[in-house]
Amino acid sequence: MERFLRIDRRIIFASITVAVIVSLILQFELPIPASEPVQEIYEEIESLPKGSRVMIAFDYDPASKEELQPMAVAFLHHCFSRDLKVIGMTHYPGAPGLAEQAMTSVANQYQKKYGEDYVFLGYKPGSASLIINMGENLYSAFPKDFYGNDTTTLPALQDVDSLREINFLFDLAAGTTIETWIAFGKEKYKFDMGAGCTAVMGPDMYPFLQSKQLTGLLGGLKGAAEYEALIRKKANAVSGMRPQSVVHVIIIIFVIFGNIVYFTTRRTRHA
Amino acid sequence: MRKDSNFFVLVGTIGLFVCINIFLMASGKLPFSFDGFGVILGAGLTLAIYSFLYKDNPAFKIAENLYVGVSLGYTIIITWFNFLKPDLYDSLIVPMFSKAATKAPQYALIFPSMLGVFMFLRFSRKLSWLSRWTFAFVVGLGAGVSIPRVISAFILEQIKPSLHPVFSGGETLFSSVNTLLIMLGVISVLIYFIFSVEHKGAIGKISKIGIWFLMISFGASFGYTVMGRLSLLIGRIQFLLRDWLGVLQ
Numbered sequence: 410m411e412r413f414l415r416i417d418r419r420i421i422f423a424s425i426t427v428a429v430i431v432s433l434i435l436q437f438e439l440p441i442p443a444s445e446p447v448q449e450i451y452e453e454i455e456s457l458p459k460g461s462r463v464m465i466a467f468d469y470d471p472a473s474k475e476e477l478q479p480m481a482v483a484f485l486h487h488c489f490s491r492d493l494k495v496i497g498m499t500h501y502p503g504a505p506g507l508a509e510q511a512m513t514s515v516a517n518q519y520q521k522k523y524g525e526d527y528v529f530l531g532y533k534p535g536s537a538s539l540i541i542n543m544g545e546n547l548y549s550a551f552p553k554d555f556y557g558n559d560t561t562t563l564p565a566l567q568d569v570d571s572l573r574e575i576n577f578l579f580d581l582a583a584g585t586t587i588e589t590w591i592a593f594g595k596e597k598y599k600f601d602m603g604a605g606c607t608a609v610m611g612p613d614m615y616p617f618l619q620s621k622q623l624t625g626l627l628g629g630l631k632g633a634a635e636y637e638a639l640i641r642k643k644a645n646a647v648s649g650m651r652p653q654s655v656v657h658v659i660i661i662i663f664v665i666f667g668n669i670v671y672f673t674t675r676r677t678r679h680a
Numbered sequence: 681m682r683k684d685s686n687f688f689v690l691v692g693t694i695g696l697f698v699c700i701n702i703f704l705m706a707s708g709k710l711p712f713s714f715d716g717f718g719v720i721l722g723a724g725l726t727l728a729i730y731s732f733l734y735k736d737n738p739a740f741k742i743a744e745n746l747y748v749g750v751s752l753g754y755t756i757i758i759t760w761f762n763f764l765k766p767d768l769y770d771s772l773i774v775p776m777f778s779k780a781a782t783k784a785p786q787y788a789l790i791f792p793s794m795l796g797v798f799m800f801l802r803f804s805r806k807l808s809w810l811s812r813w814t815f816a817f818v819v820g821l822g823a824g825v826s827i828p829r830v831i832s833a834f835i836l837e838q839i840k841p842s843l844h845p846v847f848s849g850g851e852t853l854f855s856s857v858n859t860l861l862i863m864l865g866v867i868s869v870l871i872y873f874i875f876s877v878e879h880k881g882a883i884g885k886i887s888k889i890g891i892w893f894l895m896i897s898f899g900a901s902f903g904y905t906v907m908g909r910l911s912l913l914i915g916r917i918q919f920l921l922r923d924w925l926g927v928l929q
Contacts, residue, residue, distance in 0.1 A: 434928070552766065619862070
């Protein structure tokens with residue numbers, strides 16, 4: 410029995426990899442019901458009238474791409490299908506490439522024009538001071554957009570002088586930007602805000618839902634899958650739920666097995 | 681495993697990778713273009729990084745160092761073109777020294793720029809004292825801006841739901857139980873962190889409840905972390921199977 414306690418960890422890695430590959434190749438459907446925090450964001454976007462301004466903060470880099478990019482794409486699909494004006498920006502220097510790719514690819518599917526229907530302001534450092542600057546004057550915070558256009562000339566930004574004119578802000582976060590947006594943006598300039606975050610950060614964000622500082626929350630790949638299911642645009646996140654569920658079952662089995670072996674061996678030693 | 685056999689495993693794996701790519705390009709599954717080579721590079725680096733799970737090896741080391749170098753280079757370029765060039769170089773430097781400039785220089789930028797330059801003077805023994813001015817500015821401004829906002833957003837606003845009435849008329853039974861649980865959790869965890877009183881009797885029992893709440897919270901965090909790490913693995917395998925090998929649709 411004791412040899413099971415000294416099992417080569419590479420066997421576990423291999424079994425997890427095989428489980429992921431097999432469950433990706435085999436096609437089977439799993440129900441993906443939307444949790445309340447995800448449903449709240451969906452309802453919020455549904456309730457916005459056409460032409461409302463939604464700001465998306467792409468606060469992540471390629472290290473978190475697998476979790477947050479599907480969220481960004483699903484959320485953009487929802488915004489463009491509802492004819493909302495989308496304004497993108499980021500606090501992360503590694504994000505512009507990902508944000509531009511997501512915005513351009515989804516906008517093209519809905520024949521949305523850059524500058525009129527959506528804008529990407531690009532990256533700026535500063536974190537809290539940048540948010541305060543945007544809250545006072547968006548054009549002084551971003552005099553030029555990502556492509557070097559004068560932001561005062563962009564039709565999508567007409568009548569948007571500051572964060573006060575934003576109808577909804579959605580922060581896709583891989584770090585502490587949700588807290589920064591809440592403290593220096595939402596609380597001060599009074600706009601509705603939702604967030605999508607990596608699964609690691611998920612539990613830390615629940616107190617903000619409880620206090621209604623966040624309208625809703627998309628946590629990890631599961632949150633993205635729920636949103637994809639809600640907007641009926643099943644893509645990477647939904648197909649990722651199959652291996653996720655299978656591997657979770659395998660991990661639970663490993664944990665139970667490890668504990669049984671541990672306690673059995675301990676009893677044998679004490680006897 | 682001996683050193684020479686490790687070498688053969690590495691060379692064999694690289695050889696297999698090259699053969700697969702030649703086959704994929706010859707069969708037309710991967711285009712013979714920059715996009716195709718980009719996918720091959722991405723697949724190679726993904727496999728090199730995950731090869732660490734088997735054993736530390738030169739392929740992993742190369743991929744790791746490449747990642748650090750490329751991310752730093754990318755950050756420098758993005759910071760220059762998105763921030764330093766439009767906000768400092770084009771607004772202050774160009775109008776000051778170019779006769780063809782149409783805009784007047786923004787002299788207000790000199791002060792923050794100088795503070796930024798002072799940060800680099802930490803490397804000089806004689807002038808490093810100037811960097812303290814910048815730190816004083818950053819700490820003073822940061823504290824002044826943060827303290828009221830943090831107290832308001834993270835303490836006062838967070839206390840409100842903790843003081844939510846259990847029965848206020850429109851509550852469901854579930855939400856009332858939820859409110860009671862939150863109250864119990866807040867009080868018991870706070871009591872657990874009171875170290876000036878010995879944890880005996882009633883205090884000891886309540887602090888034990890606090891430990892249970894903490895353990896459940898750590899368990900939830902760990903569960904979410906496992907889910908997050910798996911999502912990254914799933915994403916990379918989706919890339920390998922779909923974009924590289926073309927097995928998935």
